[in-house]
């Protein structure tokens with residue numbers, strides 16, 4: 411029987427469109443996964459820097475408390491100095507006051523250093539917060555964009571699938587089962603364009619018999635990949 415190669419060309423074009431839509435439908439969720447991961451990373455950085463700042467503040471508070479206690483102790487010792495009975499006791503106490511004042515001076519330096527670090531960390535937390543906010547906005551934007559894109563692609567997929575189903579009704583009863591099996595197994599590669607020399611899908615060289623069958627518009631399946639072959643419309647037999 412004679413075959414309408416124009417029908418095969420149309421079916422192949424629709425199958426390719428459906429593959430393309432399928433790939434584009436996978437791209438969107440992939441983009442969403444990337445921005446979601448970014449957002450999670452920025453959220454984690456923010457938590458890490460907030461925690462570091464909190465710990466440093468705690469350590470700084472503890473040191474400041476320690477300093478206040480020591481200063482109170484020194485004041486206490488100064489009062490006792492005035493009440494000393496012996497010279498020896500006075501000297502001992504005076505030495506202890508001097509030593510504690512020295513220790514406090516070291517403590518004050520450490521506290522200053524911590525306060526500087528707190529300033530740096532506060533800036534870091536602020537930067538991390540801004541980065542996190544930016545990544546939240548970005549993932550919201552991408553999610554909205556992908557939602558819209560998916561809706562449009564889904565509508566296009568439905569439209570093409572319906573058109574394809576209509577066209578498939580034109581395939582003769584003796585070929586429809588084989589066609590369905592090929593599409594189920596190979597997707598768009600169920601059909602293959604040939605220039606009447608090689609298979610457009612797998613490059614298998616056609617035999618003289620195959621070429622002759624093609625010219626007579628018989629149903630021809632590639633001996634290499636098994637696809638259902640058709641000629642381009644520039645070939646006389648293909649139109």
Ligand SMILES: [Zn+2]
Nearest residue numbers: 609612632635
């Ligand atoms: Zn082939």
